[in-house]
Amino acid sequence: xxxxxxxxxxxxxxxxxxxxxxxxxxxxxxxxxxxxxxxxxxxxxxxxxxxxxxxxxxxxxxxxxxxxxxxxxxxxxxxxxxxxxxxxxxxxxxxxxxxxxxxxxxxxxxxxxxxxxxxxxxxxxxxxxxxxxxxxxxxxxxxxxxxxxxxxxxxxxxxxxxxxxxxxxxxxxxxxxxxxxxxxxxxxxxxxxxxxxxxxxxxxxxxxxxxxxxxxxxxxxxxxxxxxxxxxxxxxxxxxxxxxxxxxxxxxxxxxxxxxxxxxxxxxxxxxxxxxxxxxxxxxxxxxxxxxxxxxxxxxxxxxxxxxxxxxxxxxxxxxxxxxxxxxxxxxxxxxxxxxxxxxxxxxxxxxxxxxxxxxxxxxxxxxxxxxxxxxxxxxxxxxxxxxxxxxxxxxxxxxxxxxxxxxxxxxxxxxxxxxxxxxxxxxxxx
Ligand SMILES: [Zn+2]
Numbered sequence: 001x002x003x004x005x006x007x008x009x010x011x012x013x014x015x016x017x018x019x020x021x022x023x024x025x026x027x028x029x030x031x032x033x034x035x036x037x038x039x040x041x042x043x044x045x046x047x048x049x050x051x052x053x054x055x056x057x058x059x060x061x062x063x064x065x066x067x068x069x070x071x072x073x074x075x076x077x078x079x080x081x082x083x084x085x086x087x088x089x090x091x092x093x094x095x096x097x098x099x100x101x102x103x104x105x106x107x108x109x110x111x112x113x114x115x116x117x118x119x120x121x122x123x124x125x126x127x128x129x130x131x132x133x134x135x136x137x138x139x140x141x142x143x144x145x146x147x148x149x150x151x152x153x154x155x156x157x158x159x160x161x162x163x164x165x166x167x168x169x170x171x172x173x174x175x176x177x178x179x180x181x182x183x184x185x186x187x188x189x190x191x192x193x194x195x196x197x198x199x200x201x202x203x204x205x206x207x208x209x210x211x212x213x214x215x216x217x218x219x220x221x222x223x224x225x226x227x228x229x230x231x232x233x234x235x236x237x238x239x240x241x242x243x244x245x246x247x248x249x250x251x252x253x254x255x256x257x258x259x260x261x262x263x264x265x266x267x268x269x270x271x272x273x274x275x276x277x278x279x280x281x282x283x284x285x286x287x288x289x290x291x292x293x294x295x296x297x298x299x300x301x302x303x304x305x306x307x308x309x310x311x312x313x314x315x316x317x318x319x320x321x322x323x324x325x326x327x328x329x330x331x332x333x334x335x336x337x338x339x340x341x342x343x344x345x346x347x348x349x350x351x352x353x354x355x356x357x358x359x360x361x362x363x364x365x366x367x368x369x370x371x372x373x374x375x376x377x378x379x380x381x382x383x384x385x386x387x388x389x390x391x392x393x394x395x396x397x398x399x400x401x402x403x404x405x406x407x408x409x410x411x412x413x414x415x416x417x418x419x420x421x422x423x424x425x426x427x428x429x430x431x
Contacts, residue, residue, distance in 0.1 A: 010334045013396040016121055017389050024113050024388045027051055028381060031109035033095055035087030035102040038141025038164065039065045039153055044085050048112050048138055055120030064167045065158055066140040070116070072123040073133040077402055077409040080135050080177035080360070081395070082165070082353065083115040084108040084142040092377040100146075105379040107185030107370055110387050112138060114183055114367075117388070118395035130403040135177065139164035142352055144314060161429055163315070165352040169359065169425060178409050179324055179361040181398065182353055183391050186366035187374035191340060192386045194332040194394065195366025196325045198345040200318035200354050201250060202285050207274040208234070208296050209308040214262065214269035224267030228260060230305035231271045237295035241288075249284035252348055253277050253292065280317050280346055282358070282419060313428050316420070318354035321361035323412045328365060331397040335390045342366070358419040361412050367391045 027047075034043045045066050049059055052070050060071040066085065086108060090096055093103030119136045141150070141164040150162045160170045168174065186195050210231045215224030238253060245251040255275030261268030277292060279285040293309050300307040332341055356362045369386025372378035381387045402409050420428075 007334065009400060010331055010393070010397050013400070014389070014393045016125060017117070017393045017396065020117060020121060021384055021389055023054070024117050024392070025384050027113045028110055028384070028388060031112060032104050032380070035095060035097055035104045035109070036085070037089065037100055037102045037146050038086040038143055039150065039159065041066045041085040041140050044112070045138070048116060051116055052120070055123060057120060057123065060135065063137070063171060063173055064140065064164070065153060067138060067164055067168060069135050069137050069173075070119060071133060071135045072119060073126075073131070075131045075133060076178060077406050078133040078135065078176055078178045079399060079402065080137060080174055080180040081115045081119060082137050082139060082180055082182040082356070083111040084164070085112065085138055085140050086143055086164075088143050088375060089145060090375065090377050093379070094377075103377070105375050105377070106143065107374075107379070107381070107387075108142065110185060110381060111183055113388060114391045114395070117392045118399070121392065122396055122399050126403070132403045132406070134399065137168065137173065139168060160431065163352040163355075166355055166429075169355060169422070170431070172422065174356065174360055177360060178413050179321065180356055180363070181324070181395065182362070182364040184351075184364050184366055185370045185374065185387065186342070186368050188371045188382070189368040191368070192336045192383075192390070193340045193342055193366070193368040194336050194390065195342040195345065196328060196332065197320050197322060197343055198318075198347060198364070198366060199280055199320065201252070201278045201280045201348050201350050202282055202317035202354055203276045203278040203314035203350050204285065204289050205274075205276055205312040205314050206289070206292070207272060207310040209310075210234070210271045210273070210300055210305055211308065212267065212269045212305040215267045217265050217267050221267055224269070225304050226267050227271040227305050228268040230300040230303045230307065231257065231273050233299040233303060234273065234296045234307070237299045238292055241291060241295060245288065246284070248281070250280040250346055250348060251278065251284065251288055253288075276314065278348060278350065282317050285317070315350045315352045316354040316358050318351060318357050318362075318364065319419070320357065320363045321412060321416060323415055324361055324363045325365070327398055327401055327408060328363070328394060331394050332365070335394060355425075358425075359422075360418075361416040365391070365394070
């Protein structure tokens with residue numbers, strides 16, 4: 001009898017996960033109540049490592065501040081799992097921490113439970129004859145917030161870049177991994193769902209300093225150089241550029257002024273325009289940013305002012321590996337039906353999973369089972385079947401598929417073309 005017949009094998013894994021649902025629920029609730037911000041996930045880390053002991057698993061390797069890995073098996077295929085540890089600042093959330101108002105309004109607490117349970121259950125029930133490794137990377141600081149604190153960590157030499165996964169990339173943590181699986185809440189939905197192949201935008205944070213010359217605004221404006229006018233001319237130039245943005249690239253340029261001048265009686269000598277340039281297409285992100293820089297320099301120059309531009313790379317766009325998602329698809333359909341699959345959504349949001357997807361075949365499937373507004377003060381899990389059981393069962397079926405037939409992994413790795421080298425990534429971040 002073929003014990004690897006898909007429906008039977010799905011059912012078997014689902015039964016094992018259902019027997020574990022109560023424990024996953026307890027873990028999810030415990031993590032929900034101890035939210036911590038990026039690079040401060042000390043209690044969260046301790047909890048997850050204590051849960052790992054339930055499966056007889058332990059810490060494999062430390063990464064930077066609070067990041068760590070847990071590993072099972074040996075040799076290839078080597079599947080990397082990614083779970084995010086951090087919470088957001090949401091002051092009115094019922095579970096918000098007293099000190100810095102951290103709350104799990106992005107569902108990252110569920111990711112840790114899903115990935116650890118998938119790893120532990122697979123280890124418990126795996127066919128010992130099958131070769132392969134699974135490494136769970138629990139990573140700090142996905143949310144791009146609290147940057148002053150992160151700057152301090154950087155000055156102290158504790159981190160190199162501001163996000164957890166970017167630091168892991170710099171450490172070459174995924175060097176031996178063939179492909180990467182991750183999962184993220186979809187927020188609230190009307191029915192049980194699983195999302196495949198969604199894309200996230202990349203962004204560059206920019207700060208433009210316009211420099212002019214101060215002079216009496218009423219008596220001697222002819223002796224000054226107006227940096228506010230230079231900023232306004234630049235904003236107009238950017239507005240004129242907008243008609244050249246292509247819809248398919250999903251470009252957003254959202255800016256604000258954080259300095260408009262020095263005093264009302266003086267010609268402004270220094271103004272600041274700052275914000276994000278976003279696009280779902282890594283090439284257009286780069287090109288449009290360059291055009292904005294050119295427009296800024298020339299607009300300033302047209303008025304005898306100058307523009308000093310600070311560009312800080314944020315996250316790169318998430319481009320999911322469709323071949324991995326094709327391995328997920330039949331199992332996802334078995335769990336939520338064809339009508340429950342949401343495919344190829346495009347988002348203006350960004351995440352550092354995007355950076356990983358430029359280096360390795362990567363996916364981030366979405367799961368339902370939460371209610372309230374994502375990033376809002378009413379966000380919580382509403383169905384453990386959808387938010388824990390389904391994602392874990394999906395991961396287990398996929399591990400089993402890939403370990404039974406490693407040629408699927410070879411096909412994925414051979415087909416994948418990295419979009420950036422580690423050297424270029426370092427150059428991008430001026431390292
Ligand atoms: Zn998130």
